[in-house]
Amino acid sequence: MGSALGNLDTVRFSKVCSSCRDSLPVAYFRQRGRAKLCAWCEYDSPRLRAERRWVDIRRRNREHPDTLAISKEDFVSWYASQPDQCSYCGLTRTEKKTLRVLNRSGRCYVSWDIDRLQPGARGGKYEQGNLALACWCCNYWKSDRYTPDQARVEGQARRRVWDAQLALINRRRPSRRGPA
Ligand SMILES: [Zn+2]
Numbered sequence: 613m614g615s616a617l618g619n620l621d622t623v624r625f626s627k628v629c630s631s632c633r634d635s636l637p638v639a640y641f642r643q644r645g646r647a648k649l650c651a652w653c654e655y656d657s658p659r660l661r662a663e664r665r666w667v668d669i670r671r672r673n674r675e676h677p678d679t680l681a682i683s684k685e686d687f688v689s690w691y692a693s694q695p696d697q698c699s700y701c702g703l704t705r706t707e708k709k710t711l712r713v714l715n716r717s718g719r720c721y722v723s724w725d726i727d728r729l730q731p732g733a734r735g736g737k738y739e740q741g742n743l744a745l746a747c748w749c750c751n752y753w754k755s756d757r758y759t760p761d762q763a764r765v766e767g768q769a770r771r772r773v774w775d776a777q778l779a780l781i782n783r784r785r786p787s788r789r790g791p792a
C-alpha cells in the first residue's frame with residue numbers, strides 16, 4: 613500500500629502547472645505533456661468541458677446517429693446546470709484531481725462520463741431526462757447491469773474509500789507554507 617502511494621507521489625508527479633502550481637503527472641497536460649496548463653486549468657469552464665464531451669459522444673456513436681437524441685446546445689446547457697460531481701459517489705472534479713482517478717485508458721480526464729440512466733444496451737438514448745454525470749469508476753461499475761439506485765448504493769461505499777484516501781493524502785502532503 614505504502615509503496616503504491618509513494619510511487620504515485622514521487623515518480624509520476626513530474627510537472628508543475630503554471631496556473632494552479634500543482635505538481636502532476638505529465639499525462640495530465642495536453643499536447644503530449646507540452647501544455648503549460650494542466651487539463652483542469654485548461655478546461656476551467658463547464659461549457660468547454662461539455663463541448664468536448666459532446667464531440668466525444670458524437671464520434672463514438674457515429675454508426676448509430678439516432679442514439680444522440682439531444683441537440684448540442686441542449687446538451688451543453690444541461691451539462692453546465694449539473695453539480696460538478698459524480699451523481700453516484702459524489703466525487704468532485706477537484707477530488708478527482710487530488711486522487712488521480714484514472715479511467716480505463718490509464719488517463720485522467722477532467723470531464724465526466726455521461727451515464728445513460730437507461731443504458732444503451734436497453735435502448736436508452738442520449739436525451740433529456742436520461743443523462744447523469746458520473747466518474748468513470750461508477751459508470752463502469754453500473755454498466756448495463758445495475759439501476760441508478762443500485763449505483764448510488766455502490767457509490768456511497770466508494771465515497772467512504774475516497775474520503776479515507778483523501779484524508780491519507782492530506783496528512784502526507786507537506787504544508788505549502790512550510791514550518792511556522
Ligand atoms: Zn493547473
Ligand SMILES: [Zn+2]
Nearest residue numbers: 698701747750
Ligand atoms: Zn462516482
